[in-house]
Amino acid sequence: MLVSLKIENFALIDQLDLDLQSGLNVLTGETGAGKSIILDALDAVLGGKASGRLVRTGSRKAILEATFEVHPPLRQWLQQHDIPVEAELVCSRELTASKSTSSKNTGSKSTVRSRSRLNGVVVNKPQIEALRQLLIEMTAQGQTIQLGSADLQREWLDGFGGEPVLAQRQTVAAAYEVSTAARQALERRQRAEQQRREQLDLFGYQAHELSQVGIEDPQELERLKQEQQRLSHSVELQKQSYQVYQILYESDGSTEACSDLLGKVENILTDMQRFDPEVEPVLALIGDALAQVEEAGRLINTYGEGIEADPERLMAVEQRIMQLKQLCRKYGRELPALIEYHQEILAALEVLNGDGQSLEALETAYQKAQTQLDSDADQLTQLRQQAAYQLEEQLIAELKPLAMERVKFKVDIQPQTPNATGANAIAFLFSPNPGEPLQPLAEIASGGEMSRFLLALKACFSKVDPIGTMVFDEIDVGVSGRVAQAIAEKLYQLSRRHQVLCVTHQPLVAAMADAHYRVGKQVVSDTQPKSKRKAAPDAAGEDERTVVRVMPLDTDARREELAQLAGGRSHQEAIAFAESLLAQAETIRQVG
Numbered sequence: 001m002l003v004s005l006k007i008e009n010f011a012l013i014d015q016l017d018l019d020l021q022s023g024l025n026v027l028t029g030e031t032g033a034g035k036s037i038i039l040d041a042l043d044a045v046l047g048g049k050a051s052g053r054l055v056r057t058g059s060r061k062a063i064l065e066a067t068f069e070v071h072p073p074l075r076q077w078l079q080q081h082d083i084p085v086e087a088e089l090v091c092s093r094e095l096t097a098s099k100s101t102s103s104k105n106t107g108s109k110s111t112v113r114s115r116s117r118l119n120g121v122v123v124n125k126p127q128i129e130a131l132r133q134l135l136i137e138m139t140a141q142g143q144t145i146q147l148g149s150a151d152l153q154r155e156w157l158d159g160f161g162g163e164p165v166l167a168q169r170q171t172v173a174a175a176y177e178v179s180t181a182a183r184q185a186l187e188r189r190q191r192a193e194q195q196r197r198e199q200l201d202l203f204g205y206q207a208h209e210l211s212q213v214g215i216e217d218p219q220e221l222e223r224l225k226q227e228q229q230r231l232s233h234s235v236e237l238q239k240q241s242y243q244v245y246q247i248l249y250e251s252d253g254s255t256e257a258c259s260d261l262l263g264k265v266e267n268i269l270t271d272m273q274r275f276d277p278e279v280e281p282v283l284a285l286i287g288d289a290l291a292q293v294e295e296a297g298r299l300i301n302t303y304g305e306g307i308e309a310d311p312e313r314l315m316a317v318e319q320r321i322m323q324l325k326q327l328c329r330k331y332g333r334e335l336p337a338l339i340e341y342h343q344e345i346l347a348a349l350e351v352l353n354g355d356g357q358s359l360e361a362l363e364t365a366y367q368k369a370q371t372q373l374d375s376d377a378d379q380l381t382q383l384r385q386q387a388a389y390q391l392e393e394q395l396i397a398e399l400k401p402l403a404m405e406r407v408k409f410k411v412d413i414q415p416q417t418p419n420a421t422g423a424n425a426i427a428f429l430f431s432p433n434p435g436e437p438l439q440p441l442a443e444i445a446s447g448g449e450m451s452r453f454l455l456a457l458k459a460c461f462s463k464v465d466p467i468g469t470m471v472f473d474e475i476d477v478g479v480s481g482r483v484a485q486a487i488a489e490k491l492y493q494l495s496r497r498h499q500v501l502c503v504t505h506q507p508l509v510a511a512m513a514d515a516h517y518r519v520g521k522q523v524v525s526d527t528q529p530k531s532k533r534k535a536a537p538d539a540a541g542e543d544e545r546t547v548v549r550v551m552p553l554d555t556d557a558r559r560e561e562l563a564q565l566a567g568g569r570s571h572q573e574a575i576a577f578a579e580s581l582l583a584q585a586e587t588i589r590q591v592g
Contacts (some may be wrong), residue, residue, distance in 0.1 A: 002469045005018045031505075111287075150427060169422060181369075266283065325515050462497050508575075566578060
């Protein structure tokens with residue numbers, strides 16, 4: 001329950017201390033009186049959006065403070081987050097405005113720094129947002145637009161189903177996460193398998209091609225080129241080798257051979273040695289030279305005799321050279337590097353063929369995870385069907401007193417591909433009039449019907465929701481007469497289980513209040529220094545400011561306010577009508 005709300009320098013509010021009661025609290029006032037500002041402040045203190053524009057003009061800081069009674073779920077939450085537990089929980093938020101200069105077209109924009117505390121302990125935005133779920137639920141007439149959201153309808157159904165549905169939904173979310181991870185692992189493995197097969201095909205083809213060629217000797221191409229040269233010039237080589245042989249060893253008679261000349265020199269030196277031993281070294285050299293020339297002659301003769309013209313061998317050599325050159329060009333490598341690459345792909349093929357990761361095992365794991373997800377989702381569907389049946393019964397029962405006696409409502413649950421929220425597409429189907437078929441809620445319901453539907457829905461949730469305070473912002477817009485009275489009674493019934501804070505323009509609703517507050521604007525003297533005042537459009541208003549004031553109403557003041565709401569002014573007939581409303585409300589309270 002919201003005990004009090006303190007607001008300082010927020011929008012048009014300079015200072016406000018609002019003490020609230022249990023039961024039905026009503027805020028009334030003319031359009032634009034500032035009622036929405038109070039609700040904006042309550043929203044902001046519990047983590048709602050805030051901007052520098054919300055800080056009162058002329059002030060740098062707005063201070064918001066909401067005090068709540070501590071109930072068991074709230075106590076447990078505070079203990080879990082190491083927040084001091086006291087008899088009451090004080091939620092506070094400071095908004096500090098600053099200016100950031102922009103372009104000439106956009107001017108300066110206000111920004112705001114924010115700090116939130118719980119019982120004096122600084123907390124972050126996610127903590128405040130989580131805590132908010134235990135403190136208040138705010139409902140505006142404009143929210144009826146959201147009633148058509150399939151996601152929101154699913155959230156409402158699951159919330160109505162309570163802990164069994166929410167727990168099973170968490171189980172489904174966990175199973176979906178496991179299934180998704182298994183599917184992704186399988187897809188990665190399948191892609192890897194495809195890549196592996198492509199690599200196997202490529203390497204297998206290359207290995208076969210290179211193996212067929214039979215490359216092993218890095219110098220083979222050079223040797224083949226040399227052999228090609230020898231075979232291509234065999235005739236010339238034969239002729240030249242014979243010429244060398246003649247010169248060295250066996251002359252044709254026209255000139256003396258080198259060996260003959262050296263023999264003559266050897267004979268002369270032998271004669272000379274008999275008279276002078278000093279020529280002996282020269283004789284030894286000539287003897288060696290003669291032996292080498294004779295050996296060279298024999299070798300060149302053998303070489304020449306061995307050279308033969310072999311066209312077939314020459315063709316084979318040239319084809320082999322062409323084959324090796326084509327491979328080298330194809331793979332972009334010289335022959336020694338190509339031989340190394342051949343060994344590398346042979347090794348890679350062994351690794352690829354020996355991959356131990358089992359595609360079948362991953363497929364089995366995915367199928368198992370998917371089966372578990374389907375099973376968990378089926379259980380969630382069954383729980384949702386049970387909750388849907390109960391919601392249909394209760395919602396129709398709640399709508400009948402709201403002048404919708406023959407309304408039809410159904411929660412349509414259709415199968416869909418399982419995801420983290422289950423395997424169901426949820427749709428609220430609605431028929432407000434006899435003879436009309438059930439259709440999606442957002443497509444058929446009028447604004448007044450949507451308001452009543454939303455109120456009835458909240459009434460259903462109130463029986464299972466531990467929320468302490470329910471806030472309704474003009475939930476009764478667009479209705480009057482008997483429907484307005486029905487809404488008033490429904491709000492009162494809700495206030496027996498929850499504290500209800502309601503902004504309304506309906507005298508029938510206001511009359512049912514346990515506590516009634518009038519919100520209005522006043523023009524007061526501006527006490528700020530002139531240097532901090534906002535420039536006024538005319539000099540006459542420079543010393544005045546508009547502020548919002550809230551006044552709790554006693555019985556006489558309530559009579560006057562209800563008369564104003566009913567007739568626009570406090571004349572005798574309006575007063576009499578207001579008194580009748582209060583008397584009627586008292587009768588309803590006594591019966592309730």
